Amino acid sequence: MKDTTTNNQNRRSFLKTSGQLIIGFNLFPFLQFCTNPENQTDLSTYPGIAIRPNAGKDIMDSWIRLDAKGFVTVLTGKQELGQGIRTALLQIAAEELEVPFDICHIINGDTAQTANEGYTAGSNSVEGSGSAIRQAAAEAKYYLIQEAAKLWQVNIDQVEAKNGAILGPENRKISYWELLNGEFIEGKITGEAPIKNPKNHVIVGKSIPRADISKMIKGEPHFIHDLRLEGMLHARVVHPPSYNAKLEALDESKISQLPGVVKLIVDGSFVAIVAKREYQAIKAREKIIEIAKWESTNIEPAMGDLFSNMKNKASNPKEVEASPTINQTIKQAKNQLKSTYRKPYTMHGSTGPGCAVAQWDNQKLTVWSPTQGVYPLQNTLADLFSIEKESIRCIGMPGSGCYGHNSADDVSAEAAMIARHLPNQPVRLQWMRDNEHRWEPYGSAMQLTLEAGLDQNGNITSWKTEIWSDTHSTRPNGNAGHYVSARHLAKPFEFKKGGFSGGSYRNASPLYEITDKALLLYDYEGPLRTSALRGLGAYGNIFALESFIDELASIAKMDPFDFRIQNLKNNRAIEVLKTLKSKTEWENLSERTKSKSGIAFAQYKNSAAYFAVMVTLENEGEKLKIKKMISVIEAGQCINPDGLINQTEGGMIQSASWTILEAVQYNEKEIISKDWNSYPIFRAKDIPDIEVHIINRPEEKPLGAGEAAQGPVAAAIVNALSNHLGKRIYELPLREYFEN
Amino acid sequence: MKKITLKVNGKKTKHELDPEEPLLYVLREEFKLSGAKYGCGLHQCGACMVLVDDQAEPTCMNSCEYFEGKDIETIEHLSQNNKLHAVQKAFFEAQAAQCGYCLNGMLISAVALLRNIPQPNRLQIKDALQQVICRCGTHVRFIRAVENAIAQKE
Numbered sequence: 001m002k003d004t005t006t007n008n009q010n011r012r013s014f015l016k017t018s019g020q021l022i023i024g025f026n027l028f029p030f031l032q033f034c035t036n037p038e039n040q041t042d043l044s045t046y047p048g049i050a051i052r053p054n055a056g057k058d059i060m061d062s063w064i065r066l067d068a069k070g071f072v073t074v075l076t077g078k079q080e081l082g083q084g085i086r087t088a089l090l091q092i093a094a095e096e097l098e099v100p101f102d103i104c105h106i107i108n109g110d111t112a113q114t115a116n117e118g119y120t121a122g123s124n125s126v127e128g129s130g131s132a133i134r135q136a137a138a139e140a141k142y143y144l145i146q147e148a149a150k151l152w153q154v155n156i157d158q159v160e161a162k163n164g165a166i167l168g169p170e171n172r173k174i175s176y177w178e179l180l181n182g183e184f185i186e187g188k189i190t191g192e193a194p195i196k197n198p199k200n201h202v203i204v205g206k207s208i209p210r211a212d213i214s215k216m217i218k219g220e221p222h223f224i225h226d227l228r229l230e231g232m233l234h235a236r237v238v239h240p241p242s243y244n245a246k247l248e249a250l251d252e253s254k255i256s257q258l259p260g261v262v263k264l265i266v267d268g269s270f271v272a273i274v275a276k277r278e279y280q281a282i283k284a285r286e287k288i289i290e291i292a293k294w295e296s297t298n299i300e301p302a303m304g305d306l307f308s309n310m311k312n313k314a315s316n317p318k319e320v321e322a323s324p325t326i327n328q329t330i331k332q333a334k335n336q337l338k339s340t341y342r343k344p345y346t347m348h349g350s351t352g353p354g355c356a357v358a359q360w361d362n363q364k365l366t367v368w369s370p371t372q373g374v375y376p377l378q379n380t381l382a383d384l385f386s387i388e389k390e391s392i393r394c395i396g397m398p399g400s401g402c403y404g405h406n407s408a409d410d411v412s413a414e415a416a417m418i419a420r421h422l423p424n425q426p427v428r429l430q431w432m433r434d435n436e437h438r439w440e441p442y443g444s445a446m447q448l449t450l451e452a453g454l455d456q457n458g459n460i461t462s463w464k465t466e467i468w469s470d471t472h473s474t475r476p477n478g479n480a481g482h483y484v485s486a487r488h489l490a491k492p493f494e495f496k497k498g499g500f501s502g503g504s505y506r507n508a509s510p511l512y513e514i515t516d517k518a519l520l521l522y523d524y525e526g527p528l529r530t531s532a533l534r535g536l537g538a539y540g541n542i543f544a545l546e547s548f549i550d551e552l553a554s555i556a557k558m559d560p561f562d563f564r565i566q567n568l569k570n571n572r573a574i575e576v577l578k579t580l581k582s583k584t585e586w587e588n589l590s591e592r593t594k595s596k597s598g599i600a601f602a603q604y605k606n607s608a609a610y611f612a613v614m615v616t617l618e619n620e621g622e623k624l625k626i627k628k629m630i631s632v633i634e635a636g637q638c639i640n641p642d643g644l645i646n647q648t649e650g651g652m653i654q655s656a657s658w659t660i661l662e663a664v665q666y667n668e669k670e671i672i673s674k675d676w677n678s679y680p681i682f683r684a685k686d687i688p689d690i691e692v693h694i695i696n697r698p699e700e701k702p703l704g705a706g707e708a709a710q711g712p713v714a715a716a717i718v719n720a721l722s723n724h725l726g727k728r729i730y731e732l733p734l735r736e737y738f739e740n
Numbered sequence: 741m742k743k744i745t746l747k748v749n750g751k752k753t754k755h756e757l758d759p760e761e762p763l764l765y766v767l768r769e770e771f772k773l774s775g776a777k778y779g780c781g782l783h784q785c786g787a788c789m790v791l792v793d794d795q796a797e798p799t800c801m802n803s804c805e806y807f808e809g810k811d812i813e814t815i816e817h818l819s820q821n822n823k824l825h826a827v828q829k830a831f832f833e834a835q836a837a838q839c840g841y842c843l844n845g846m847l848i849s850a851v852a853l854l855r856n857i858p859q860p861n862r863l864q865i866k867d868a869l870q871q872v873i874c875r876c877g878t879h880v881r882f883i884r885a886v887e888n889a890i891a892q893k894e
């Protein structure tokens with residue numbers, strides 16, 4: 001492993017060493033950024049750059065490197081999760097640095113190289129990493145302009161940056177790389193460099209295709225699953241049959257003699273098997289499952305008692321938004337309404353089960369991981385093994401889409417736990433389907449009671465929200481007890497829920513203009529493991545809030561668009577609703593179509609992207625299906641329109657699947673949603689027609705958009721269904737109405 | 741262990757294998773191919789699909805022995821001389837991917853469909869893609885890509 005502690009004085013020499021290439025993505029052929037996947041040969045000369053540690057977020061070199069002659073290397077602490085973040089960040093860098101897009105390459109999270117940007121979560125990557133990269137690129141360009149002006153002894157307003165070169169008076173021209181002459185840009189980001197006027201953008205705002213897709217369509221190695229290291233062994237884990245089960249007996253002699261088995265690891269109730277070939281590990285795992293004896297305790301409460309247990313066992317409420325007058329104001333209003341909504345446990349359900357590769361050499365650990373945060377992973381592994389975090393290198397690699405805290409961190413920790421028994425050998429661990437379905441942390445079940453008062457003009461005067469929910473974040477941010485298998489060791493790590501985060505009430509406070517509001521949160525420790533699932537509490541909260549808005553609109557005898565618009569003061573929100581109304585030709589829709597349609601709106605987190613959607617249902621035999629979804633999204637400045645549409649379409653389909661089909665099932669012994677038959681999700685035949693319209697505001701800052709659709713789509717489906725049935729539906733999923 | 745002869749991407753080779761080992765692991769380990777992927781091990785998700793005598797077939801359960809004498813074609817073999825298959829081209833042009841883990845299954849299913857029904861309608865396209873799980877919700881683009889591939893062939 002490359003020494004990552006090199007100090008500043010030595011850094012300059014790195015540029016002159018050419019041999020040491022980056023381990024990680026670059027084990028695979030370098031990403032080629034060109035729009036034609038059939039013609040990549042011209043650009044295949046990008047040599048990669050030598051590893052240089054990150055010297056802090058306030059240094060230009062932490063984000064932009066011109067080490068490779070003729071190429072730009074952008075660094076980000078954020079991970080590519082299938083959301084297209086690499087392309088969007090490269091567009092921002094190329095635009096601001098004034099270089100052609102095709103010469104830009106990117107390195108994602110790697111503790112030996114990139115900045116610590118925490119987790120890739122909460123739709124923060126473009127807002128966070130994007131603005132850092134924009135600033136660093138602007139600053140680097142400014143530095144180059146100043147250097148050229150010095151060289152030519154002219155004023156800086158006599159020179160300009162264009163196409164990777166500085167142009168000066170008398171047709172003088174010098175490329176960035178000639179100007180740097182082998183040095184790199186060490187300076188601090190001062191914030192003084194001018195940022196390009198969005199009016200002059202030529203790369204940002206363009207639908208540049210994702211280069212990684214050109215590799216994936218050819219089946220080239222791309223995922224962590226495809227990483228093959230010399231001498232790599234294959235591991236599988238056997239998780240207990242249920243959360244609290246303890247291993248009673250396992251006849252190890254029956255396992256160690258199986259073909260190809262290299263090592264059986266039994267540490268308390270943590271059981272793993274390592275073999276030479278992948279299939280040998282799978283066969284040995286099956287044998288372990290067959291013969292291992294476990295002592296189990298029942299899962300409580302029973303599924304049917306979940307929501308009553310939630311009400312009985314939850315903590316006393318925390319006043320997130322306090323109002324001493326709320327009950328009074330509601331009572332005094334002209335009209336009142338109170339409704340309770342419920343959503344079940346839902347799953348991330350990644351298509352590819354978690355996978356990671358780990359290797360120990362001389363007490364130093366390297367982990368190749370699909371994690372959402374290489375630095376939090378490094379911290380937590382340091383806790384798990386009681387070693388200095390500097391001895392651990394975490395290299396982020398693309399996994400199967402995760403949509404939040406799925407198995408990625410668990411599998412990375414387990415790979416490292418297993419590899420520790422086999423020093424100097426890379427060990428690849430992949431979860432089986434049942435590991436993934438039964439052991440990932442789910443999105444919490446939630447119960448929401450909403451109560452509001454309306455005046456005689458259809459204005460909402462008062463609003464009270466009560467939320468019952470388990471936590472929406474148990475990410476292992478430094479605490480090894482957050483890894484499931486660390487809790488199963490002979491010397492177990494204790495799992496401490498790090499307090500109940502704001503995730504439970506995300507988006508629960510209405511964006512609507514309401515004078516008197518109260519928000520109460522009842523924390524609940526439920527039977528199943530939970531953590532962050534795309535949107536966190538916003539999915540359940542917006543499902544309830546926007547269903548309730550439709551109920552209020554009908555009490556006020558108002559059109560659902562008009563009622564929403566009348567109760568909003570936020571102009572951008574109003575614009576999104578008005579655009580949806582015109583795109584759907586709402587005014588011209590027949591009553592028949594309207595009676596099968598529903599709308600909903602939210603601004604994600606009340607601070608990120610604005611999103612409104614109309615869902616229309618149709619009959620299919622006895623049952624219903626979604627015919628069409630039309631949406632409008634406004635995410636401030638749009639970096640890559642097609643990327644935004646792609647992610648929004650995906651969010652809409654995923655949310656429709658959660659809403660209509662999905663609920664994690666369990667009995668007293670175990671979780672019974674263990675594969676795609678016992679936990680079905682949307683497939684091709686469930687897919688409706690989808691339209692996504694963008695409102696672009698180049699003059700505004702970009703807003704996180706990846707989770708904007710989750711809540712509104714649920715509410716719009718429920719509103720459409722309730723309109724169609726002529727009765728209000730309060731509980732998800734909606735399977736009985738849709739499934740044939 | 742047994743000598744197993746497999747015809748993969750036009751080439752016949754012999755391998756000393758556990759005849760029960762599913763083809764998927766043989767493709768990934770013996771042939772160092774990455775396209776076909778493990779998704780469920782249960783023939784439920786299609787991540788491991790390959791073309792077997794021009795039909796899309798999962799490989800995660802059926803033994804390698806079962807595939808002897810059959811013509812196996814993987815995603816890696818679809819493009820020839822740096823020229824993409826019409827379906828690959830259409831997938832790229834439609835930017836039909838998010839995380840991309842399901843792409844192998846989607847592409848293989850689409851290619852098999854077009855080899856067997858050159859002019860499928862939308863329902864037939866959906867039927868063909870039905871067997872593949874995509875959690876990112878990229879289906880509208882997959883369907884559009886297959887339709888575009890058909891249009892380009894005309």
